[in-house]
Amino acid sequence: MTSGTTIATTKERVLLNDEQTVDFIINGYIIVETDFGDEFNRGVFNQLEALPENPGDGILEAIPALGDVYAHPKVAGALASVLGHDYYMYQHRHCHRNMPGTPSQMWHLDGGTGTTERNPEHVRAVLAMYYPQDVAANMGPTALIPGTHLFPSSADRMASYGNFKDQVIATVKAGSVLIIHYDVWHAGTANTSDNVRYMIKFLFNRLSDTTKPSWDYDPKAAAALGDKISIASGAPVTQALAGLEKNRRIKMWNNLAGGVSFPSEYWDRWKGPWPS
């Protein structure tokens, strides 16, 4: 058992629907756009600029308004959807101050907190990254490779990779929160602009296994997603790993849904017109 702060929000959580949940299972990330206004985001930015030093895990105490970000109904709803309603905020968090001229990071997975084991068949932890300013492509946006949470690796094995064809560059609006499965391959990119780019990263953990879906579950809508979860492109995997990718998606769904197995049915995908 790890220590942390249980999230409480009096506002109604805006849960993910079935398709959004399947998209998270396939891609390992979701971008939540909050409705905080410019005044709020700029206020956080100004407080970050005024920090005399990096407060480390004390960033929430230094800037209490960050608590509002993670209690926002859409953010809390997305977190509850993939971690269960009793998820909690872990004690480690970090403010990334990406200065002009900062080079890109290497592809990596976060580690070292001791909170999680790599688990490509479940969601036991996520990173939630808040951006208090618009992040353009030249400001060091976060890069990630969709679907790689199903294939954990290590930094030394990733060292020879450069750019992936299917990499996603998270250019986002101020107030956005990028939520990623803890095992998604990601990196900060180079900041070639004249602006400091801030990203505040919080960790959220699952407290217990769910016994029923914690998102806005509709059995009919879920049943219609069989093709998508089976064949939608995700990680840039080789043929050797394609079957494993599908199996892990289904197992992740089943683990998230508790006792509700994914409603998969056999279908004859070859029946139909001859190729012309």
Place this chain on the structure above:
Amino acid sequence: MGLRQRLLYLQAKSVSVRSQIIAMALHEPVPDSVTQIEPTGINFPYASAHEAVIDGWRVVSFPSPKESAITDDDLTILGYEFILEKLEQFDD
């Protein structure tokens, strides 16, 4: 002035030289060169290792079929890695 080795890492979907490239990294033999994740648009000059060979690159390391899989420690390597070189004149 002299011949220097440019290095091109290509990760492909299979061990075939004609297989589709999923990732690449180019390392230029000059002191200030950087090889990093490009956030403003990626230029993939070759769709396969074969196309790179046509353009004068020489394969110096071929992937093994055992490479892209789950390793003994449950970690994954994505793609089959070709390492190519091209020797060119560089003026300092």
